[in-house]
Amino acid sequence: MSLIGATYDSAIAIAERRSGKLGSNLYVGRSSALLERNLLAVRSSTWLTVFSGFVEPVFYLLAFGLGLGNLIGGVTDGSGHPVSYAAFIAPALLATSAMNGAIYDSTWNVFFKMHFQKFYNTVLSTSMGPLDVALGEISWGLLRGLAYAIGFMAVITPMGLVPSWWGILAIPASLLVAFGFSSFGMAVTSYFKSFQQMNWLNIFMLPMFLFSGTFYPLSVYPEWLQSIIQAFPLWQAVEMIRALCLGQIGLGLLSHVIYFVVMISIGLVFTTRRLTALFMR
């Protein structure tokens, strides 16, 4: 049965190529195989659920930005320039789109794969390493977040809600945001064992969405509350993307980037550790 194998690299030859490399017990550079798997799986899933996640922020934009925005008139941005209410919340909803897309796959889907489909047992019995699995699954979550963000951008740009050309950078920024949420989301999920615990995520996500400077500036809060909210990732994302869309470029942006790089790293480390502890102990 190995007749046809002669002209191709065998699994052993492929694995041995990485032998002795640093971390070859954790990572073999094959996380793309998981993306391939998820792409095959999503082909047969219902596109309606994928679509519903995308339209949610669009509905918020229509209801609040255009509906409520007519009553409010305008707000002033960080540097005191007046902007329309819709242009103020559109970047925040863009950040939310990236977050939502990233969270869907990296939390609930990961939870099901982990506890009901024995998916990670299967993958980790092949020559993949736990970091491959973490990176593959997190990247998949990231892609959905990125897709939602691009879709949302395609809605708000023609509506004139992205006044600055810097706004183009909101796309790579969304990628960073999605990466951060996907990474952290999978890490947190990997420690959850029951549906009750998974529901805590929702309890955390909704207030974060409502109060992270999404619909009004942070200045309405007392100072102590401001500093708490500034620690949350959605606030970081909203600030970064809003600054880009409104063209307020400054060094402050860098701190948001660093925040997400740290968030991504923490998520990757803990997901890998947890996968190892759960499936390779």
Place this chain on the structure above:
Amino acid sequence: MAEAMIKAVGLTKKFEEFVAVDGINFEVKKGEAFGLLGPNGAGKSTTMRMISATSQRTAGDLHILGKDPNQKGPEIRAHLGVVPQSDNLDRELKVWENLFIYGRYFGLSRAFLKKKVDELLAFAQLEEKRDAKTDSLSGGMKRRLTIARALVSEPEILLLDEPTTGLDPQARHVLWDRLFRLKEQGVTLVITTHYMDEAEQLCDRLIVMDKGRIMAEGSPAELIKQYSSKEVLEVRFGSTKNAEAAQNISGLGDRVEVLPDRILIYTEDGEKVLKQIVKLGFEPVTSLVRRSSLEDVFLRLTGRQLVD
């Protein structure tokens, strides 16, 4: 040909205080079909997981193809085909996709896998189910697909954890036939099972485990010879007379085992003992002379108590 594929010395696995595998030694040679037998909780599956490089040992040495699984996990796993106890097929994918993507996890090229998938579908007799979702497969088909999946990477060692549990007799025989073919092709098989007929059918050599330790080691024939007799006579006298009869025939045969409903006499010649019993004036309600089996060895070594 006698090179050691798997070598365990003092292999130990503890989960906190519980000792699942307690310092076992064994060796599996190339092309051999090696069995791990034992009741539930004997440590078979834990041993299997350590061999499959998905569980780190607590103490002792383990080498698979000369490599240490604690250090070279992915590299060792590239040599192995793993058939887990419970089916963990990818329910979101079709039958052929299950094989294809599993090969991708090993980094195999798409061109190679296209041919390989067809070959394996034929091997598993699943060509007609190619585009079906795995949920629609029967238990036997799922097992065959799981085995086919484990073969995608053309492994040298195939690890099967209770491969036929829950299958009907037809499905078991089809599966055994496939495993025989693999063995003929030189694949080393490591099988855990608690079906003694399966072990007798498939295994060249086996170890009997209980409470994390090895109780016996050898070929099925050797073990029967060593721990049992050639034949077993089973007689029933009815539950009221059982004990009385047992007292009087306790000297017959090599060994007598009294069970609540029947008496087992281990002997070289069952018919002869049966005649002796009748001569003593005890007429059994039913009697049966059979060849001693691995099951007798197993029960002798691991006891008759129920393990949950």
